[in-house]
Amino acid sequence: MPASIESLQFNGLSALALNTPDGSRAIVSLSGAQVLSWTPARDDERLYLSPDAVYDGSVAVRGGVPVCFPQFAGLGKLPKHGLVRTQPWTIAEQRAGKDYALVTLRITENDESFAVWPQQFTAELTVVIEDGRLNIELELENTGHAPFAFTAALHTYLRVREVENARLEGLHGYEYRDAADHDRIKRDSGDVLMIEDETDRVYHSVQRPLLLRDGGRSLGIHSEGFPDVVVWNPWEHRCAEMSDIPANGFRHMLCVEAAAARHKIELDAGENWVGRQSLIVL
Numbered sequence: 001m002p003a004s005i006e007s008l009q010f011n012g013l014s015a016l017a018l019n020t021p022d023g024s025r026a027i028v029s030l031s032g033a034q035v036l037s038w039t040p041a042r043d044d045e046r047l048y049l050s051p052d053a054v055y056d057g058s059v060a061v062r063g064g065v066p067v068c069f070p071q072f073a074g075l076g077k078l079p080k081h082g083l084v085r086t087q088p089w090t091i092a093e094q095r096a097g098k099d100y101a102l103v104t105l106r107i108t109e110n111d112e113s114f115a116v117w118p119q120q121f122t123a124e125l126t127v128v129i130e131d132g133r134l135n136i137e138l139e140l141e142n143t144g145h146a147p148f149a150f151t152a153a154l155h156t157y158l159r160v161r162e163v164e165n166a167r168l169e170g171l172h173g174y175e176y177r178d179a180a181d182h183d184r185i186k187r188d189s190g191d192v193l194m195i196e197d198e199t200d201r202v203y204h205s206v207q208r209p210l211l212l213r214d215g216g217r218s219l220g221i222h223s224e225g226f227p228d229v230v231v232w233n234p235w236e237h238r239c240a241e242m243s244d245i246p247a248n249g250f251r252h253m254l255c256v257e258a259a260a261a262r263h264k265i266e267l268d269a270g271e272n273w274v275g276r277q278s279l280i281v282l
């Protein structure tokens with residue numbers, strides 16, 4: 001039996017389910033091109049999706065992998081995390097091979113985006129599942145006649161059993177901006193990153209793959225094209241301020257985001273850019 005792709009409704013959202021013969025499965029919503037679930041073969045769910053997430057399009061769904069473009073967080077005048085995470089995307093390609101399933105979703109400028117950001121662009125998000133691996137690729141093209149600049153991220157919410165027991169390896173020695181401490185620039189000095197309080201860091205120019213240890217299981221996190229890595233956990237107090245996540249939700253999530261946040265990426269007319277994040281069961 002080859003891999004397969006099926007259309008379904010997920011809490012009222014049009015979505016695609018990707019399945020491989022070995023039993024891995026991912027769900028990708030057409031709203032925001034948001035990956036909402038990834039269950040590798042013989043494994044548990046690896047993405048966090050809040051049980052209190054809102055699906056009516058008024059806000060982004062809390063969890064999975066929201067796509068932030070053309071602005072990451074509050075780094076500019078556009079709405080937080082940009083313009084595409086609650087917009088409808090269309091299916092550009094879907095392909096089920098012997099042992100992989102792939103879908104590409106696409107969005108271009110539209111009245112809503114043009115009103116606040118008068119640029120012409122095509123964004124494509126390609127999701128592939130295969131053999132213990134989830135690859136997410138964001139490709140952006142400037143289809144207009146003038147250059148533009150952007151920041152972006154794949155805002156991946158990883159599911160962890162208990163965040164205080166999780167260990168993130170690979171960030172040792174890197175400089176980061178600590179958004180939870182007045183944007184101070186600091187340098188990571190620990191062998192592993194442990195989450196014991198609100199954490200909101202933009203690590204600059206990360207060259208290494210990362211390793212997340214979560215109890216007995218491990219996940220490799222590798223990005224290309226995206227220079228930065230954002231690590232976010234809202235902890236108890238910030239979690240209490242958000243209506244779309246339970247009070248203890250912060251214990252079961254850790255965002256490790258592939259980002260272009262420190263410097264804007266500039267694209268000339270006709271140019272394109274590609275960034276990728278891969279999650280690998282180890």
Ligand SMILES: O=P(O)(O)OC[C@H]1O[C@H](O)[C@H](O)[C@@H](O)[C@@H]1O
Nearest residue numbers: 060073080081179200230232255
């Ligand atoms: O609540 P949201 O708009 O989805 O943003 C959630 C979080 O995203 C990023 O990780 C930022 O670094 C955080 O500062 C922000 O709070």
